[in-house]
Structure formats: C-alpha cells, structure tokens
Amino acid sequence: MSDIIAYKFNGEIYDTQSIGEGANSAEPIFFDNSADALKVLRHSCAHLLAQAVKSLYPDAKFFVGPAIEDGFYYDMRVSKNGGEKLGEDDLKAIEKKMKELAEAKQDIVKICSTKGAVSAKYAEDDLKIEVLKRIPEGEVSLYAQGDFEDICRGPHVPNTKFLRNFALTRIAGAYLGGDETREMLTRIYGVVFADKESLKNHLTMLEEAKKRDHRKLGAEMKFFTFDEEIGAGLPIWLPAGAKMRVKLEERLYRQLRRRGYEPVRGPEILKSDAWKISGHYTNYKENMYFTMIEEQEYGIKPMNCVGHIKVYQSEIRSYRDLPLKFCEYGVVHRHEKSGVLHGLFRVREFTQDDAHIFCMPSQIKENVYEILDFVDVLMGAFDFNYEMEISTKPAKAVGDDEVWEIATKALKDALDEKGFKYGIDEGGGAFYGPKIDIKITDALGRKWQCGTVQVDFNLPNRFELGYIDENNEKKQPVMLHRAILGSFERFIGILIEHTAGELPFWICPTQVAIIPIGEAHSAYAKEISAGLRELGIDSEILTKNETLNKKIRTAEKQKVPLIIVLGDNEVANRSVALRDRRAREQRNLGLSEFLDFVQNKLNEVNF
Numbered sequence: 001m002s003d004i005i006a007y008k009f010n011g012e013i014y015d016t017q018s019i020g021e022g023a024n025s026a027e028p029i030f031f032d033n034s035a036d037a038l039k040v041l042r043h044s045c046a047h048l049l050a051q052a053v054k055s056l057y058p059d060a061k062f063f064v065g066p067a068i069e070d071g072f073y074y075d076m077r078v079s080k081n082g083g084e085k086l087g088e089d090d091l092k093a094i095e096k097k098m099k100e101l102a103e104a105k106q107d108i109v110k111i112c113s114t115k116g117a118v119s120a121k122y123a124e125d126d127l128k129i130e131v132l133k134r135i136p137e138g139e140v141s142l143y144a145q146g147d148f149e150d151i152c153r154g155p156h157v158p159n160t161k162f163l164r165n166f167a168l169t170r171i172a173g174a175y176l177g178g179d180e181t182r183e184m185l186t187r188i189y190g191v192v193f194a195d196k197e198s199l200k201n202h203l204t205m206l207e208e209a210k211k212r213d214h215r216k217l218g219a220e221m222k223f224f225t226f227d228e229e230i231g232a233g234l235p236i237w238l239p240a241g242a243k244m245r246v247k248l249e250e251r252l253y254r255q256l257r258r259r260g261y262e263p264v265r266g267p268e269i270l271k272s273d274a275w276k277i278s279g280h281y282t283n284y285k286e287n288m289y290f291t292m293i294e295e296q297e298y299g300i301k302p303m304n305c306v307g308h309i310k311v312y313q314s315e316i317r318s319y320r321d322l323p324l325k326f327c328e329y330g331v332v333h334r335h336e337k338s339g340v341l342h343g344l345f346r347v348r349e350f351t352q353d354d355a356h357i358f359c360m361p362s363q364i365k366e367n368v369y370e371i372l373d374f375v376d377v378l379m380g381a382f383d384f385n386y387e388m389e390i391s392t393k394p395a396k397a398v399g400d401d402e403v404w405e406i407a408t409k410a411l412k413d414a415l416d417e418k419g420f421k422y423g424i425d426e427g428g429g430a431f432y433g434p435k436i437d438i439k440i441t442d443a444l445g446r447k448w449q450c451g452t453v454q455v456d457f458n459l460p461n462r463f464e465l466g467y468i469d470e471n472n473e474k475k476q477p478v479m480l481h482r483a484i485l486g487s488f489e490r491f492i493g494i495l496i497e498h499t500a501g502e503l504p505f506w507i508c509p510t511q512v513a514i515i516p517i518g519e520a521h522s523a524y525a526k527e528i529s530a531g532l533r534e535l536g537i538d539s540e541i542l543t544k545n546e547t548l549n550k551k552i553r554t555a556e557k558q559k560v561p562l563i564i565v566l567g568d569n570e571v572a573n574r575s576v577a578l579r580d581r582r583a584r585e586q587r588n589l590g591l592s593e594f595l596d597f598v599q600n601k602l603n604e605v606n607f
Contacts, residue, residue: 004028005157006040011426013039015155017110031162033194041163042067044108044156045098045192046074048163051148052097053078053188062150063127063176063185070446071191075174077127078186086186091168094188098166101146105161110154111142118142118151130176165199166192169206175339205444212444214496215343221501221558223492223509224344233341233348235489240558243509243538245488249329251506252353252378252485255607259374261327261355266307268331272297277462278306279398283431287334304330305456305481308356309463312477317467322477323359323367329488330354344493351488357480358465361410364455364478368414368436371453371482375438378484381607382495382504384440387447388420391428391435398432399458407455408434430481432458438484442498450491454481501559502582505601512539512598513555517548517567524571528564528591535599556581562598 007019007026013036019026029036046065049072053060057078065074079085115132118140122128131151132140143152145160157163168190176182191206193199210216218224223241226234237245253263272290275281280288280302289300301307308326317324331351340346357367379386390411393404411434415422422436429435438451456479459465466474485491495503505511512532516525525541532539540560542551548565555563564576574591589597 003031003162005031005037005162006155008036013155015040015110016158018154031157031194033198037194038192039067040155040157041192041194042072043152043154044160045163045166045190046072047108047143047145047148047150047152047156048098048101048160048166049094049168049188049190050074050076050150051101051145052094054148055097055101056094061125061127064131065150071169071189073187073189075176075185075187077183086171086188088171091171091188095166095168098168099164102160102163102166104146105159106145107159108143108145108156110156111144111149113140113142114138115140122151127176162194163192165194165196166190167199167203173339175337178337178339180337180339205446209444209446209497212497212500213343214345214493217496217501218343218493223496231348232338233336233346235344235347235349240509241492244503244507245492247507247509248488248492251607255374255377256327256355259325259370261325264308264311264326264328266301266304266310266328266330268333269298269300270306272299274306275299278309278459279432279462280306283396283398287336289333289335300333301330302332302334304328304332304352304354305356305459305479308354309459309465309479312358312465313463317358317477319360319467319469319475322467323357323363325355325357327353327355344489347489350490352483353485353488355482357482358460358467358477359480360467360469360475361478364410364480365414365417367480368411368453368455369418371480371484372418372420372436375451375484377607379438379440381605382498384442384498386438386440388415388422389425389428389437389439390415390422391425391430391437393429393434394427394431396431397429398462403457403461404429404434407457410455411436411453430454430456432456433481435481440494442494443500444497448490448494450486450494451484452482452486456481502561503559504605505561506605508559508561509538510540510558510560511537511562511602513551513558513560513563514539514541515548515551515555515563515565516541516543517565520568521566521571524574525566528566528576531591531595532598535595535602537598537602552579561601564594 006016006029007014008029009026031037050062050065053076060076060078063075115135115137119132128151140151141153142149143154143156168188170189172187173184174187176185191202221240222238224235224237227236272281284302288302291298311326312324329351331349333349336346336348359367392408433454433456435452435454437449439447439449441447460476460479465477467477469475514525514528516522529539529541542554552563561582563579570576575588576591576594578589578594579586
C-alpha cells in the first residue's frame with residue numbers, strides 16, 4: 001500500500017502533522033495521482049522550488065506559491081549576479097538543485113506561531129509583509145525543510161522524498177498581487193506527479209500542446225491577430241477567421257430557431273442604476289468598465305441578462321407565453337488584468353452564444369433537459385467528450401439561502417432523474433444563482449469549461465418580473481441563463497488546439513484550394529469556384545506566379561482540406577485532379593461527381 005501523505009476530513013485536506021487525533025475518523029490520502037494527492041504534492045513542490053532558488057540565489061525573496069489546476073508556481077523577486085533576470089535557460093540548474101534537496105529526504109515541519117511574531121520575524125521582508133496583510137489575526141503557520149522556511153497554511157507532504165517526479169515548465173512575469181500598478185515579479189511554473197511515467201506523459205502532452213497552441217496556429221492560418229496600438233485582449237478577426245466564425249454562428253442560429261429561440265438584442269451600455277438592481281454593481285463591479293455621460297454613470301455590459309430582462313418586461317406576459325426563449329450573440333466586455341490575458345482564451349471583449357429562458361417553476365426540468373440535449377448535439381458535432389459539474393452559492397452572492405437551496409435542488413433533481421453523472425463545485429456558482437458547468441475534454445486530455453446552465457430566482461425577484469397565471473394572478477417566473485459554447489472566442493481557441501488546426505470541413509474558411517497550372521486553365525477554375533459558391537462552399541484560386549509544388553505547400557500550410565489541380569486534361573474532360581489531404585489520397589473525378597462529393601462532405605455534420 002502507498003504511503004499516507006495527508007488526510008481528508010469534512011471536505012478539508014490536512015497534512016499528517018495537522019490532523020492529530022482526527023486521523024482515526026479521517027479519510028487517508030495516499031501517495032498517488034488522485035486529485036487530492038496532487039494538490040498536496042503540488043503545494044509542497046512549490047516550496048521545494050523556492051528552497052532551491054534560495055539556495056542558488058540567497059538574496060531571493062518570495063511572495064506566494066500555490067498549487068494550481070495543472071501544477072504549481074511561485075512568485076518571487078530574484079536576479080542573477082549583476083541584476084540580470086532569470087530566464088528559461090536557468091530552469092535546468094534550479095531543477096538540479098531541487099532534485100538534490102528531494103534526495104536529501106528532508107522532513108517538512110509545521111511551526112505554529114502568531115501573526116505578530118511572524119510579522120516581527122519578517123519585518124525586513126516586504127514580500128512577506130504583503131503575504132501577512134492577506135492573513136487574518138490569530139495563529140499563523142510556517143513550514144520548514146532543511147534551512148528553508150516559509151509562511152504557509154499547508155497542507156504539505158511529510159518529507160521531500162515524495163517530491164522526485166517534477167519538472168519546471170516555464171518562467172514568466174507576474175505583477176505583485178495581480179495588480180498592474182505594482183512591481184513585476186518572476187513567476188516559475190512546474191508540474192509534479194507521484195510516478196515517472198505520469199510525468200513523462202504529461203511533458204509529452206505539453207510538447208504537443210505547444211505545436212497546437214491556438215495563438216501560433218491562428219497566426220499561421222491568418223485567423224486573428226492582436227495589436228497593442230488598439231489594446232491588449234481585443235482580438236481582431238481577419239477574413240479567414242471571420243469566415244470560419246460566421247459559419248459557426250449561422251449553423252448554430254439555424255438550430256436555435258428550430259428549438260424555439262427568438263433573437264433579441266440589448267444595448268451594450270446601460271445606466272449603472274440597472275446594474276445596481278441586478279446586483280452586478282455590488283458583486284461584479286471590479287470586472288466592469290464604467291463611463292460618465294451627462295453626469296450619469298453608465299456601465300458597459302459584462303453579461304447580457306439585464307438586456308433580456310428588459311425584453312421580457314416590454315409587455316405583459318401570460319403563463320400561455322411561457323417558456324420564452326431569447327437568444328443573442330451578445331458582445332460583452334470584462335475588465336481583465338493584462339497578466340491573465342491569453343490569446344482567445346482570456347480576452348477583454350468577447351461574444352457569448354447567450355440565451356435566457358423565462359419559464360414557470362414547473363417548467364425548469366423540461367427546459368434544462370432541452371438545453372442538455374442541445375449541449376450533447378453540439379459537443380458531438382465537434383467530437384468533444386464532456387462532463388458536468390453543479391456549482392453552488394459563492395461567498396459574494398445575492399438572495400436568501402432558501403432561494404439558493406431551491407434553485408440548486410432543481411438542478412440536482414433534473415440531473416438525477418435522467419441519471420446524469422456530475423460533480424459538485426462548492427462555491428463556484430454565479431452571484432445570482434447555481435449553475436451546471438459543461439467541461440469538455442480535448443484531444444490531449446485537457447479539460448476546458450465552456451457552456452453553462454444557471455437557474456435564477458433572484459434576478460426575476462430583483463426586477464419584479466411577473467406573468468399572469470391561469471387564475472389571473474401575478475406570479476414570478478424563473479430565469480434560466482444558458483450558453484453552450486461559452487464564448488465564440490474561447491471555443492474557437494479550444495477547437496483549434498483540439499484539432500491542431502484541422503477543422504471540420506463545414507467550418508473551414510477555405511474548403512477547397514483550386515490550382516490552375518497555367519493561364520489557359522483560369523476560366524475553368526473560376527467556373528468551378530462559382531459552382532462551389534452556389535453550394536455554400538468557400539474556395540480560393542491560387543494564381544500567384546509560383547511553382548505548382550509551392551502552391552500546393554501554401555494550401556497545405558493553410559490546412560485547406562481539399563486541393564484540386566487543373567491542367568489541359570482536366571479542362572478537356574471537365575474533371576478535377578483531387579488531393580484529399582485528410583484522407584491522404586489523390587484521384588480524378590468528373591466535375592459533377594466532385595460537386596456531389598463536396599456537397600456530401602458539407603452535410604456530414606448537421607445540427
């Protein structure tokens with residue numbers, strides 16, 4: 001049996017030094033790659049990293065070093081002799097020192113103290129003082145291993161011998177406390193596992209992920225760009241990317257209409273009074289942009305829900321009208337710090353495939369089922385596996401606990417009755433209601449949160465929404481917030497990495513590359529292009545004064561699925577020489593046969 005590295009009791013993880021007599025009734029956490037074990041290993045490996053850096057660079061000072069979803073990092077102020085910043089080339093030396101310290105099998109010892117005593121001890125360390133500012137009065141713990149000691153609440157493994165299978169993955173800059181106005185610290189990232197094989201597999205995945213990075217592929221395929229002159233986190237969609245996005249939007253819109261959704265559009269800027277009623281002003285203000293117009297404060301919308309509420313309020317509603325389904329490709333803006341911006345994954349402006357369903361309480365389940373069916377159809381169309389998680393009331397929230405319990409139970413009951421499997425994310429809900437989060441798994445096994453389904457009793461109450469029931473009495477509707485892709489930007493970024501740029505045929509910006517060998521073949525090329533356009537298929541005629549092989553390589557680099565070459569024989573026989581990149585085959589087809597072939601490919605996915 002594996003060694004015990006920690007314990008879990010009442011949902012909290014304790015290290016072996018902290019659990020005390022509670023160990024008899026606690027669940028042991030063994031030295032393996034379980035989620036709980038990895039949390040402890042990652043946290044402890046962050047300390048091992050700091051210990052190694054301190055050993056190599058004695059003047060280094062440390063801020064925070066948490067475990068994160070796929071590893072750990074430590075923020076620090078450190079430089080080499082002469083003041084030069086650390087770089088990627090320095091990670092190997094740090095790794096080597098970490099291995100020495102792990103092999104030394106040092107016990108990791110918890111030290112309990114008070115905030116006053118610890119503050120006095122680190123009075124000359126400004127970064128530790130910053131850490132202490134974030135800790136409430138009372139007991140403060142430190143952890144020591146060898147000659148290294150750090151402020152930390154734990155938990156940690158009992159000995160550094162458990163920290164042998166790790167790797168440092170990258171180095172970056174990070175503002176102190178995430179505040180752009182503060183100093184830039186050095187952040188070193190790493191991963192750790194219980195065994196060598198898992199570490200090796202993870203590093204292989206990271207190498208593949210670099211090749212699939214949507215920022216790299218997006219630039220190569222000319223999908224999107226960013227421009228600092230405009231501002232960080234504001235994507236600019238180039239023709240190829242915009243065509244691909246429009247295809248997705250159009251196909252999705254057709255499905256929305258089939259499912260009874262009505263298109264609406266709300267303004268992108270609303271008076272702050274509306275955001276105060278909704279609760280955004282109190283609970284979400286730090287993520288919003290505000291401006292003054294004629295001495296009246298306005299907020300740029302970070303969500304579309306208030307606009308849709310106003311659509312609902314535009315006329316008197318009857319129970320016969322419900323459910324009402326409003327959809328919008330809503331452009332929203334959120335105040336993101338520059339340090340967290342990341343390609344299309346984290347931006348300041350994005351478009352949600354948003355919808356809100358106003359229904360009676362008795363209609364919650366049937367509408368949740370309809371949304372989940374929609375999720376299943378869409379995820380299947382892109383070959384994504386997915387899982388669901390119910391996220392409950394967060395610390396900052398509006399509404400009574402009783403209302404939250406009713407809403408949360410409604411989601412659980414809906415999933416339970418259909419036998420859906422789901423996890424629980426305590427405290428992960430929106431500030432106005434619990435939600436089902438849709439987490440997809442990509443080709444590399446990475447999980448991404450995309451869609452969400454939220455049950456909301458609070459906003460209908462705050463805006464005094466109503467409908468007339470069968471007894472001619474006013475009742476309050478329930479509001480279901482739902483986005484399936486999440487945002488077009490994030491979903492497209494995930495899709496690019498999932499497919500390594502080999503997008504499904506129907507969504508490719510250019511589906512067919514047409515290469516006329518000479519000028520005499522150009523008229524036939526234009527005829528074929530026009531025929532494809534009538535079928536709703538995008539093509540590009542490559543006419544640059546380049547060799548045939550160079551033109552083919554250009555099309556392949558752009559990951560165009562089908563390439564047709566036209567010469568004298570093709571013109572004479574009204575045929576095409578087809579290269580199917582993905583099937584890795586070449587063949588000659590008559591023109592009508594080719595048009596049927598591409599039409600069938602276009603219809604392979606129909607949602």
